[in-house]
Amino acid sequence: MTNTLKLRGLIIFCFIFCSIYSCRKGDKKGYSVVEGFKIDTIKINFDLETALESEVIDSSVKIVYLKSDSIPVFSVDKLVFSNQSFFISDNFGDRIFCFDLDGQMKFFIEKPGYGPEEYIEIDDIGVNFINKTLEVLDTRRQRIVQYDLSTGAFVSAKSYDFFTKSFSPIGNGGRLFHNSTIPNGQFNGDNYNNSVVYITDSLNNLLKTHFPQSEKSLDKIRLVTKNNIFRSYENLNLNYVPLYSSTIYNLHTENFNLKPHYYLDFGPRNLNDNILKSFNGPMIKFHQYIIESGLVYSVSDFYETRTTVYFTFYMSGEFYQTVYDKDSKKSLTYRHLIRDKGSFRMRPSGVFKDNFVTILSEERILNLVNFFESKFSEKELEELADYQLFKETKDKNISENPVLIFTRYKSID
DSSP: OHHHHHHHHHHHHHHHHHHHHHHHHOOTTOEEEETTEEEEEEEOOOOGGGOOHHHHBOSOOEEEEOBOTTOOOOOOOEEEEOSSEEEEEETTTTEEEEEETTSBEEEEEOOBSSSTTOBSOOOEEEEETTTTEEEEEETTTTEEEEEETTTOOEEEEEEOSSOOSEEEEOTTSOEEEEOOSSOHHHHHTBTTTTEEEEEEOTTOOEEEEEEEOOHHHHHHHTTOOSTTEEEOGGGOOEEEOOTTOSEEEEEETTTTEEEEEEEEEOGGGOOOHHHHHHOOSOHHHHHHHHHHTTOEEEEEEEEEOSSEEEEEEEETTEEEEEEEETTTTEEEEEESEEGGGTEEOOOEEEEETTEEEEEEOHHHHHHHHHHHHHHSOHHHHHTOHHHHHHHHHHHHOOSSSOEEEEEOBOOOO
């Protein structure tokens, strides 16, 4: 009996060890079948000591300083790209800036108000490549306001009859809307099936709904922020990240379906559907439970280029980031800030072609430089690529505007 128990204990130990080992090292040819689709699995590597900034950032870094004449950029709430320009929504200033790729301002849109060409709030922005317009989501008036991509002149306004807090234009000239706080089945009858995602045509007529929710699960959905929709390289790819899900979805514009694109394998740290469905307490208790259990939640900031995937997540109350090499199918995961190693990851706000684009405010850059200089000797600073980058940015930024940093990741062998 004693030998049998020992043998059983050994088998259990080996199973747990292998599970954790495979989670950390990843599977070079990892695939998963989700909803009938065979998709790539990104196995998350929790070996935090290997993923320092200087080891994963390519040396081809481009810094773009924003030149907006005498009109300051107070905040950057959303960054979107067209082919030769980028747009920044500044909600504090109630305006939208258009810059060329060298950071020179081309024009700005500042039309807060109740007029036919105006918006009350800038809740979200997006580039409609079919209509060649910049679109502004104004949820107070339930409208999409369109402005010309080249001049900023008013084009038209399109109303919608549902609640949303974020959207993205799609390939048919229509839009993908994300319902973040109010169950639309209660708000506007049953046409929207209490769904989280709506696909519309160019006039905002409903074409499809995705992710229908029960009233119970909608209590959790209400806490979603608007950071769920992410455009990828050259604006050809639209990824959607559901709350409390390890599956990343991609929009197929030929039939407007959201299909599984990647599966994120956190191993025993995955927050599975059974936990989500069976929990009956209030949301604050649910969050407390998943934090204390060491489970991964709130996957966000999912950006993708031709070679690399970047995303963030929270686990045990801490913020993590993962870089995934699509060729080698290997990943590196690390905390947002490892102070004793001096590792600061610049959190991207968008992608343009093969570059991840990070926006840093003047205050943030100054804080980073001061932190490095207070923790490291002059000799050590000379060897820290992160510090050299931030120091150069600080010295060359002659305005109070934020700066854009275009970076690429090295391959992960």
